[in-house]
Amino acid sequence: MNREQIFRRRLKPLMWLFFWASSIPLVLLSAGCVTKDVSKPASGHGYGLVVYWSGFIHKSRQIEVHYWDEGGKETAIWRELSGSLKSLDDVALFTGDVYEGPPSYDQKQSRHIFAVQGAAPPADITDDVILLDVKANETNVISEIPHRAFAFGSIHTKNNEFQLEIGDSQTHRDTTLELTRAATIDLIRAVKEKGHLTNDPGWGTPYYKRDVAADLNK
Numbered sequence: 001m002n003r004e005q006i007f008r009r010r011l012k013p014l015m016w017l018f019f020w021a022s023s024i025p026l027v028l029l030s031a032g033c034v035t036k037d038v039s040k041p042a043s044g045h046g047y048g049l050v051v052y053w054s055g056f057i058h059k060s061r062q063i064e065v066h067y068w069d070e071g072g073k074e075t076a077i078w079r080e081l082s083g084s085l086k087s088l089d090d091v092a093l094f095t096g097d098v099y100e101g102p103p104s105y106d107q108k109q110s111r112h113i114f115a116v117q118g119a120a121p122p123a124d125i126t127d128d129v130i131l132l133d134v135k136a137n138e139t140n141v142i143s144e145i146p147h148r149a150f151a152f153g154s155i156h157t158k159n160n161e162f163q164l165e166i167g168d169s170q171t172h173r174d175t176t177l178e179l180t181r182a183a184t185i186d187l188i189r190a191v192k193e194k195g196h197l198t199n200d201p202g203w204g205t206p207y208y209k210r211d212v213a214a215d216l217n218k
Contacts, residue, residue: 045070047077047085047092047116065094067119075119079203082111084155086162088181091117091188093155093162098124099202113152113164114207115188121205123191127212133166133177 037051045068052062063081068074083095094116097109113129116122129152153165162179179187188208195210 040068041087044068044072046090047087049081049085050076065092065096065116067116069119073119076205077116077119077122078114078207079200079205080109082109083152086155086157088157088160088162088184091115091181091184093164093179093184094122095152095155096122099200101201109202111152115184117185117188121197122207123188123195124207124209125187125191127210128187128191129164129166129177131212133175136175136177 033054035053037053038048039051040048047065047067050064050066052064054060054062062079064079065077065081065085066074067077077092078094078096080097081094082097085092085094087093092115094114095111096114098112100108100110112124112126114122115125151167153167155165156163160181162181162184164177164179165174166177167174191208191210195208197206197208199206
């Protein structure tokens with residue numbers, strides 16, 4: 001074996017090493033790097049957030065609602081938090097995105113209000129909350145509800161009650177709906193009894209929902 005052959009033989013592993021090392025950044029850039037932040041309740045059990053970050057140049061995040069029981073068992077409650085999360089003991093209220101069809105890159109989402117107790121699937125109380133708000137401020141409430149656009153703002157807790165900000169685009173009225181823990185549990189129970197268990201088309205997350213307008217017209 002001459003010197004040139006010996007040189008090439010020794011150089012070949014170095015070339016493969018260089019190629020492998022230089023390809024790592026390209027692989028990471030194409031696949032994206034995902035990091036995870038966990039925000040558990042101070043007591044160690046209850047509701048908290050898990051945040052996933054992805055991307056290098058254009059970062060995106062996904063915020064999930066999770067529940068930890070007293071034994072430390074973790075349960076994912078909702079995959080797309082779109083606003084506030086507040087809890088009173090083992091009951092929580094939060095705003096979450098719901099996909100409107102099968103998964104796709106341009107799939108539409110809408111913001112809903114959810115109530116949950118413990119690690120059970122949450123209940124979509126959006127229509128129930130709207131009905132309570134309209135009943136408290138207007139007289140004719142039944143026929144117009146499905147055709148009006150409501151916006152949900154922040155959720156707060158005060159005096160052991162949930163306070164939910166609601167905006168009505170038709171009347172240009174902004175109100176704050178107050179819900180006690182007991183009233184929230186009643187809403188969860190009503191949705192479970194009169195509705196059905198379904199799955200979010202985007203993530204497959206189970207939740208309870210019902211058609212309030214249909215129930216009112218029976």
